[in-house]
Amino acid sequence: MPANLFKVNEKEYILPGSRACQGCGLSLAYRYMLKALRENTIVTLPACCLCVLQGMYPSTPVLVPALNNSFASTAASASGLVAGLQALDRSDITVVAMAGDGGTFDMGIQALSGAAERETDFIYVCYDNEGYMNTGTQRSSATPLGALTTTTPILTKQQHKKDFIKIVEAHDIPYLATVSPAYPIDLYDKFVKAKKIKGTRYIHIYAPCPPGWTYPPKDTVKMGRLAVETGVAVLFEVEDGKFRLTGRSKTLAERGNRLPVINYVEKQGRFRRMNIEQLNQLQAWVDRKWDEYIKRADQG
Amino acid sequence: MSKVRIMTGNQAAAVGATLSGVQVVAAYPITPQSQLAEIMSQQIEGGKLKAEYVRVESEHSAMTVCISASTVGARVFTATSANGLLYMHEQLHWAAGARLPIVMCCVNRGVGAPWTIFNDQQDSLSQRDTGWLQIYCRNNQEILDTVIQAYRIAEKVYVPVMVCFDGFVLSHTMMPVYIPDAGAVRKFLPPYKPHTILSPEDPRNINPVLFPGRRENTEGVLCDGYMEMRYKLFAALDGARDVIIETDEAFAEAFGRRHGGMLWEYLTEDADVILTGIGSIASEATVAADLLREEGVKAGVVGIRVFRPFPKEDVRRALRKARAVVTFEKAVSYGYEGGLCSDLKAALYGTEVKAAVHGCIAGLGGRDVKARELAEAVKASLADIDDGRTEKTLWLNCFTG
Ligand SMILES: Cc1ncc(C[n+]2csc(CCOP(=O)(O)OP(=O)(O)O)c2C)c(N)n1
Ligand code: SF4
Numbered sequence: 215m216p217a218n219l220f221k222v223n224e225k226e227y228i229l230p231g232s233r234a235c236q237g238c239g240l241s242l243a244y245r246y247m248l249k250a251l252r253e254n255t256i257v258t259l260p261a262c263c264l265c266v267l268q269g270m271y272p273s274t275p276v277l278v279p280a281l282n283n284s285f286a287s288t289a290a291s292a293s294g295l296v297a298g299l300q301a302l303d304r305s306d307i308t309v310v311a312m313a314g315d316g317g318t319f320d321m322g323i324q325a326l327s328g329a330a331e332r333e334t335d336f337i338y339v340c341y342d343n344e345g346y347m348n349t350g351t352q353r354s355s356a357t358p359l360g361a362l363t364t365t366t367p368i369l370t371k372q373q374h375k376k377d378f379i380k381i382v383e384a385h386d387i388p389y390l391a392t393v394s395p396a397y398p399i400d401l402y403d404k405f406v407k408a409k410k411i412k413g414t415r416y417i418h419i420y421a422p423c424p425p426g427w428t429y430p431p432k433d434t435v436k437m438g439r440l441a442v443e444t445g446v447a448v449l450f451e452v453e454d455g456k457f458r459l460t461g462r463s464k465t466l467a468e469r470g471n472r473l474p475v476i477n478y479v480e481k482q483g484r485f486r487r488m489n490i491e492q493l494n495q496l497q498a499w500v501d502r503k504w505d506e507y508i509k510r511a512d513q514g
Numbered sequence: 515m516s517k518v519r520i521m522t523g524n525q526a527a528a529v530g531a532t533l534s535g536v537q538v539v540a541a542y543p544i545t546p547q548s549q550l551a552e553i554m555s556q557q558i559e560g561g562k563l564k565a566e567y568v569r570v571e572s573e574h575s576a577m578t579v580c581i582s583a584s585t586v587g588a589r590v591f592t593a594t595s596a597n598g599l600l601y602m603h604e605q606l607h608w609a610a611g612a613r614l615p616i617v618m619c620c621v622n623r624g625v626g627a628p629w630t631i632f633n634d635q636q637d638s639l640s641q642r643d644t645g646w647l648q649i650y651c652r653n654n655q656e657i658l659d660t661v662i663q664a665y666r667i668a669e670k671v672y673v674p675v676m677v678c679f680d681g682f683v684l685s686h687t688m689m690p691v692y693i694p695d696a697g698a699v700r701k702f703l704p705p706y707k708p709h710t711i712l713s714p715e716d717p718r719n720i721n722p723v724l725f726p727g728r729r730e731n732t733e734g735v736l737c738d739g740y741m742e743m744r745y746k747l748f749a750a751l752d753g754a755r756d757v758i759i760e761t762d763e764a765f766a767e768a769f770g771r772r773h774g775g776m777l778w779e780y781l782t783e784d785a786d787v788i789l790t791g792i793g794s795i796a797s798e799a800t801v802a803a804d805l806l807r808e809e810g811v812k813a814g815v816v817g818i819r820v821f822r823p824f825p826k827e828d829v830r831r832a833l834r835k836a837r838a839v840v841t842f843e844k845a846v847s848y849g850y851e852g853g854l855c856s857d858l859k860a861a862l863y864g865t866e867v868k869a870a871v872h873g874c875i876a877g878l879g880g881r882d883v884k885a886r887e888l889a890e891a892v893k894a895s896l897a898d899i900d901d902g903r904t905e906k907t908l909w910l911n912c913f914t915g
Contacts (some may be wrong), residue, residue, distance in 0.1 A: 294582025
């Protein structure tokens with residue numbers, strides 16, 4: 215049973231009227247994440263959809279202090295906050311760096327790797343909407359095979375998504391987890407846990423995005439669920455090197471009733487140019503990753 | 515009590531930063547700055563300075579660490595050179611735009627391609643328009659003193675300050691330096707009190723997206739738009755001149771040394787021709803002026819200490835009696851001329867000062883520049899000016915085909 219099923223913080227940290235799109239998966243995840251982290255938190259963020267969600271000067275719908283930074287600098291900014299707060303005897307504050315997949319997989323990777331290697335005491339959150347959405351749905355290295363983006367507008371993306379989580383894990387950090395806004399309690403539990411751990415913690419949000427993925431805004435939770443039920447997104451955590459499937463992914467593994475990726479792909483306009491060969495490749499890729507996870511779950 | 519030590523320019527900068535009580539240091543090694551980054555880590559690991567040292571993976575991150583640590587209210591320090599400074603470029607704008615009193619040493623070095631590790635000033639001069647205040651030093655004493663002064667200036671005007679000094683020429687050259695008393699420095703430079711702190715007690719969204727126009731906040735107060743914020747940064751640099759001069763005066767009162775405020779002068783009172791430059795080449799020019807005077811040419815020197823804000827009133831006053839000015843610059847604006855030469859001409863344009871201004875590009879990538887060569891260039895310029903040639907850019911001591 216989820217640890218916080220009946221104890222979710224009732225306070226809201228995002229007031230109504232943010233500038234995110236209707237049905238934004240990131241917004242939903244951010245809402246639960248802030249509830250879990252509570253007041254004593256500072257967020258640093260780069261240019262991305264979150265930056266727009268944070269509001270246009272001089273107003274913001276978010277009740278947690280935030281520092282905006284340039285695109286490549288999110289994790290370095292967290293290092294600066296941690297060092298500054300340490301120097302001022304304020305290391306009780308939780309420092310969170312949060313960026314999109316573009317600001318993490320691509321341009322922000324160097325700063326994140328540096329901060330993790332230095333064992334910086336912060337939580338890095340990547341919300342992965344699988345593209346550069348803020349600039350108009352361009353391809354990122356997180357975009358899946360076969361997806362249309364504005365820079366793969368005809369042929370679709372020809373490569374698989376980068377397995378970025380593996381790169382992060384190679385830094386031997388004390389806590390790493392994947393979450394989805396479609397499973398808010400699992401998400402909440404993981405942030406509550408991450409907050410209590412010292413050192414670099416990494417949480418990957420698999421964040422459905424209606425305009426970027428081309429599906430109706432009302433279907434965000436459905437899309438998040440399908441991602442997990444097909445194994446495109448896998449919910450797990452790695453605590454001090456120990457791997458554990460969680461929530462829906464855990465029950466899928468136990469029952470062996472994972473759905474085929476077509477169920478997920480057919481619901482999104484971005485895959486409308488995907489050919490059968492790509493679909494098979496994607497299925498094979500998802501299967502291979504899934505098997506790796508199952509093997510790890512068995513080993514513990 | 516002050517004490518004298520023999521030290522390099524890099525050591526002098528490190529002593530200055532340590533005496534300034536910096537709380538966070540982030541730096542990435544690059545020749546000729548490396549020794550400075552090493553000494554700071556020694557100071558901190560050895561317990562001589564209570565501060566956090568963030569051993570970043572790049573200069574972009576070094577400046578980012580400074581930006582974020584400064585935003586929560588810490589006094590921060592970094593240093594770099596050449597391509598390291600260029601790699602920071604995006605964050606230099608960010609630091610100035612965020613109005614953070616960061617102090618950084620730039621140990622001047624030529625930039626690639628092709629690689630050179632030797633000195634010129636193309637690195638910092640090509641960062642002219644980032645909104646940083648730039649102060650150039652001519653000896654190691656001035657480096658130490660200027661780092662301390664820089665914090666006081668930065669924290670008054672909320673503009674980051676680059677303290678620049680020539681690589682190897684100063685960074686690796688030993689000179690006697692007076693070390694000021696720590697207590698006296700603390701009095702001169704009280705702890706940093708930020709105007710806004712990022713803290714959970716008073717949540718705010720710092721450096722957000724702005725609309726082009728001014729906008730009301732939730733209380734109906736009309737707030738600045740992007741352009742008003744840019745104007746304020748511009749005005750802050752423009753107004754920094756008084757603070758820089760006042761700081762140098764206050765420093766002289768406390769420690770008995772002054773460094774000229776915006777610029778320094780040598781034998782300018784009766785000078786017919788004035789040699790001008792930035793940093794150590796201006797010191798070399800004083801030797802050239804002596805040589806010229808021995809030959810009967812009334813020469814003087816104006817050393818530009820502060821390049822941004824540009825000392826326009828100060829150069830007009832210093833150059834008012836001169837017939838000719840020759841700038842010697844270790845940087846160039848490709849497709850035009852040396853940046854100092856342009857700025858000087860612009861400052862004099864339309865004023866009483868009618869001196870002809872000639873520009874010499876010299877010493878790029880560590881090319882040796884001797885006082886004798888400066889003196890010869892001045893004599894050639896004077897002859898050209900007598901012949902009515904008011905404009906000239908010369909590549910000094912360089913084979914130009
Ligand atoms: C140095 C730099 N290059 C490019 C940009 C333009 N830019 C702003 S946001 C963005 C994409 C962000 O993508 P991602 O990190 O995935 O976040 P999302 O927009 O999807 O939320 C880009 C390319 C920038 N701000 N800075
Ligand atoms: S583009 Fe996607 S991620 Fe960005 S605000 Fe809209 S729904 Fe959210």
